[in-house]
Amino acid sequence: MNINYTIALANANANWSAQIAFIMITSNIFAIAMGRYAIQVRNIGPSVPIAGLQGFGLTELLATTSLGHVIGAGVILGLRGTGLLA
Secondary structure, X not given: OOHHHHHHHHOOOOOOOHHXXXXXXXXXXXXXXXXXXXXXXXXXXXXXXXXXXXXXXXXXXXXXXXXXXXXHHHHHHHHHHHOOOO
């Protein structure tokens, strides 16, 4: 199989829309909110004093947004697989 053809197939469904952005933002906010109360040992790294996250360090923010991206990607792929998201 030609490599260019494979890349074209991989990018055929890579359309970005406002729905996908909303799902990803919502997933990240959910993960940050969940991590805010679930992480027991906080404030190890530098603090991020924005949006009422006092005592929430950079490491916690990176960890929760990473989880938010995993959740968001799963939701987007699941909705695309079922045909609910174009």
